[in-house]
Amino acid sequence: MEMKEVWEARKRIASFVKKTPLIESPVLSESLGRPVYLKLENTHDIGAFKIRGAANKILSLSEEERRRGVTTYSTGNHGMAVAFIAQKLGIEAVICISNRVPKAKVESLKRLGAQIEVVGESQDAAGVRCFELEKESGYTVIEPFDDPCVIAGQATIGLELLEDIPNLADVLVPLSGGGLLSGIGLTLKTNSPEIRITGVSMQGSAAMHASLKAGKPMEMEESETLADSLLGGIGLNNRYTFRMVGEFMDQMVLISEDEIGYAMVYMMDKQRIIMEGAAATGIAAILGKRIPHQDGALVVIITGQNVDISILLQLMKNYPVE
Incomplete structure (x- = not known):
């Protein structure tokens, strides 16, 4: 894939997809001692970057x-x-x-x-x-991730990040089939190879993590998780995202269910943002001090907000935030 496809995607989707907000998180910036921004992909009409x-x-x-x-x-x-x-x-x-x-x-x-x-x-x-x-x-x-057109569409997020943050150093990307990370990775690494890209996923049923570890696409049985959007295999005949994630991702962090649940409640309490479990994996990585420090801005991709309210109410009881 080439950047030309990303620019074409941006033009093609302009009437349906508007640029999403990028906001600083004061509480997370204070916690890390560096600027932390949230890319609010949960503000799309369907509540998700897809x-x-x-x-x-x-x-x-x-x-x-x-x-x-x-x-x-x-x-x-x-x-x-x-x-x-x-x-x-x-x-x-x-x-x-x-x-x-x-x-x-x-x-x-x-x-x-x-x-x-x-x-x-x-x-x-x-x-x-x-x-x-x-x-x-x-x-x-319409493939969910392993398709050049789909990857190019997700890659337009990277264009927006490059426009908005001149000192961008880190990007945390929830990782499942890899379409999002492949696209963002293509855009950012092509323009600024020094930007560090971290994939974040849940500890159970992380198919891309298992596949990269094995050196080939692997099937995994799905398990219950708050990060349900990150479930699913990468396809044994994966043509694009397995290779692209391996090329563009600098590190990967796996997040426990307790960490995901706490992060969801934490962001509701501290910043009044509702996010689904998959989106909260990046927040959990920050709260758990899992990202090695380096100078410059860090961005977390808030991938979606489509979560049952009953789950949020239960999490508020289970994970009180001080």
């Missing part, structure tokens, strides 16, 4: 492909992004999800008018059904 990649891919389709409709498999946010763009363009969309997708995300999918198929206990199982639909009905599959 709209960038989905918009770029769907808008790149031919009229014939749009007429036949689209399908995807998702842990929730990518499905919402595909459903949202499809609804705006009047395209038929079928979203395949597993039984693990939280109720809040399922309800959002229904509101967006997408056809939903619930299949199995993992994103991989939903993916199998998605490709069956492609063969049966001629739908175009």
